[in-house]
Amino acid sequence: MIESLFISIFALGGLLLALYLYNKKQTHQQPFICPLRGNCAEVIHSEFSKFLGVPVELIGITYYAGLLIGHGLVVASPVLFDWLEPSLLLASTIAFLFSLYLTFIQLVVLKKICTWCLFSAALCLSIFLIAIVGGREVVLPILLEFRPIILVLHILFMALGLGAATLTDIFFLRFLRDLRISQEESDVFSTLSQFIWFALCLMVITGFALYLPQAVSYNDSPKFLAKIIVVSVIIVNGAFLNLSIAPKLAKITFAQPHKHKVGELVLARRFAFVLGPISIVSWYSAFILGSLPAGTELSLISFLKIYALMLLIAITIGQFFEHRLRNKQFPSPWITN
Numbered sequence: 001m002i003e004s005l006f007i008s009i010f011a012l013g014g015l016l017l018a019l020y021l022y023n024k025k026q027t028h029q030q031p032f033i034c035p036l037r038g039n040c041a042e043v044i045h046s047e048f049s050k051f052l053g054v055p056v057e058l059i060g061i062t063y064y065a066g067l068l069i070g071h072g073l074v075v076a077s078p079v080l081f082d083w084l085e086p087s088l089l090l091a092s093t094i095a096f097l098f099s100l101y102l103t104f105i106q107l108v109v110l111k112k113i114c115t116w117c118l119f120s121a122a123l124c125l126s127i128f129l130i131a132i133v134g135g136r137e138v139v140l141p142i143l144l145e146f147r148p149i150i151l152v153l154h155i156l157f158m159a160l161g162l163g164a165a166t167l168t169d170i171f172f173l174r175f176l177r178d179l180r181i182s183q184e185e186s187d188v189f190s191t192l193s194q195f196i197w198f199a200l201c202l203m204v205i206t207g208f209a210l211y212l213p214q215a216v217s218y219n220d221s222p223k224f225l226a227k228i229i230v231v232s233v234i235i236v237n238g239a240f241l242n243l244s245i246a247p248k249l250a251k252i253t254f255a256q257p258h259k260h261k262v263g264e265l266v267l268a269r270r271f272a273f274v275l276g277p278i279s280i281v282s283w284y285s286a287f288i289l290g291s292l293p294a295g296t297e298l299s300l301i302s303f304l305k306i307y308a309l310m311l312l313i314a315i316t317i318g319q320f321f322e323h324r325l326r327n328k329q330f331p332s333p334w335i336t337n
Contacts, residue, residue, distance in 0.1 A: 010130075014067075014123045094205060095128070096124050150206050157199045165283045169280050197238070226300055241272065
């Protein structure tokens with residue numbers, strides 16, 4: 001119960017912060033007060049201020065309000081509302097992963113810091129850690145009981161992410177036939193990208209739910225360690241590809257204002273044909289690893305050698321296609337800038 005009390009306090013602080021940011025954004029009142037010399041206004045009004053069309057502030061308000069009500073009920077009557085704890089832990093895990101996504105956007109894509117956003121991310125991290133430590137006794141038996149269902153969901157989300165990643169690469173090559181990406185084509189990429197992140201998030205959450213009750217055995221499994229490495233590559237690679245490289249190429253191709261150094265777009269295009277193959281190979285590798293029988297013998301070093309070879313072949317093929325595009329005779333902003 002003490003854990004729920006602390007989480008309720010943090011959730012109240014997060015709710016007040018989210019309401020403040022939403023009110024400021026909607027009413028266009030005086031400029032944001034952004035401590036630590038941040039750029040709160042630019043971050044909050046950026047193109048990443050919505051997720052799947054929903055303002056991030058509204059997502060935060062909904063999350064913190066739900067958490068405050070849920071843990072408030074647990075504090076008021078632990079015996080009557082202890083069944084809420086697994087759902088509250090799930091919500092805290094999703095919020096923590098989403099806060100990592102938003103923090104990456106600030107640091108790597110926008111290269112601007114919103115102090116209040118970082119404070120909200122710190123609240124999400126604190127809530128997640130408290131929920132994990134305090135909810136193990138209640139959550140672990142439930143995870144064991146529903147393990148078959150969680151496993152099916154884990155495989156489903158992995159298949160959805162794999163399918164979306166495959167479609168993204170197919171559309172990317174198809175759209176580049178005219179050496180341009182239109183506004184409509186860019187919107188398709190944006191939708192697929194958000195769907196991939198959604199599937200990846202749920203895949204990680206269900207994977208974590210499978211891991212917690214049997215952590216000791218999983219830690220000794222080369223197959224599990226290999227899958228952790230591959231999923232980590234998917235996350236880092238996807239973050240740079242979708243949030244850093246792709247926006248540069250899309251903006252220049254349908255004539256949005258975009259400041260860039262000489263040769264920057266050529267380099268970005270080449271990176272796209274490196275990160276894209278890494279993405280598709282990693283997704284298929286993760287799916288294959290997840291499909292292998294439990295007793296499959298697999299040396300971690302052997303897998304890493306095979307995985308590295310597959311990445312090298314895929315990157316080489318990607319650079320071959322990029323070279324063919326570069327040698328086309330039709331003019332393109334991607335090639336001349």
